[in-house]
Amino acid sequence: MIAKVKGMNDLVYPESEKLNKVIEKIRFLFKLYNAREIVTPLLEHSEVFHREKENSDMVIKETYDFMDRGNRKLTIRPEGTAGVARAYLENKLYLDDDIVKLFYFGTFYRYERPQKGRLREFRQFGIEVFNSDSYLIDLEVIELVSRIYNSFGLKTRIRLNSLGNETSILNYKSKIKEYFNLYKESLCPDCLNRLENNPLRILDCKVDCHKDFFKNAPSTLKYLDLDSKKRFEELLKLLDKLEIPYLVDDKLVRGLDYYSETVFEIDILSDNNDAIKTLGGGGRYNNLTKELGGENTSCFGFAGGIERLINALDETNYDYKLSDSPKFYIITFDKEFEDYGLSILKEIRDKNIAAEFSYKDRSIKSKVKKGITLNSKYLIIIGKNEFDNQTLILKDTVTSTQEELSYSSFKEFLENMEK
């Protein structure tokens, strides 16, 4: 038997249905904010992700890259933002001259070491808002993200920071390099590499972050200029006003190189308010569209992992309200009566009511048993008598009562049924 590829999962019912339920709810919330859905391809030209200035581990080490049969270098998308930004430019959505809010759902691929909560194929939902550098847009997205997780009844907290503008980031980078150089001997092998190529990334390290010297690393907030500082303060004031719980984390830099000013993540909290896991993150990125060959555009975005969200929901025994079993299960006693049974089946489905037929050739007893395990409210039973008289037996599995109905009374019964 051929097994699935490492790091990829089959979503067998009810997992598949949980996924759809979660997406449905998030889509509804995105629309409350006047965002429009965008669907972009799974494959992009590699340059969309492998940009000159992008040094993140995700892009350097984790992308699935290949040459297609026409010798084009392609990458299977590892994240949503760059593809959406490419589509924004290519479809000239900037001609709108107003803010453009786009949301998406998609499957993403990263060649990571698979472990709990970390897959090679996973899903994200996300939003990107283009064409405004106002902190009110930062607020709008953060508030929306907080609303999404609250609507599932999860206890979460926003963790946020400001990186400031390009100059502050450059100053901070050199400061961080200087600082971690002092602790070279204590850095993990990955961070030793980062020290040379990408010192900010050290702050994302899950190994070194528990060490003492890490906690005393310089704060990004010290390097902000007046504008960035004011902007961040205004944002925090509004978060307070809207009573959105947050925590300032002055070492949060996020994994990608395109961020500036506000960055944030959302964590799920334990009963005593410890952050257990990150569900998603985002921030402001003002240079990405330029790196993709367009004009500089101000953008703010967020992406959240859907599997991570479902895991968190499963832990709280969330009620997904999965679809009910078919309302009717039709059992015929003999092959001869099947066409009569099938016309009843059609009649029910024509009324948009879910129904199933006992297709499998088995004993009457097992057919009835199947109807019961399927949890159908009604069994419809057709024996010789019912076939001859064009009637049917309607058995209510909840009350354990049954009655014989003529075909026309059954149609009437369907008509009056609460769907």
Ligand code: AMP
């Ligand atoms: P990122 O795009 O790396 O900021 O990730 C945003 C969110 O997507 C994370 O917080 C996770 O919830 C989810 N995510 C990222 N990578 C993976 C992965 N390999 N497996 C499952 N979920 C992931």
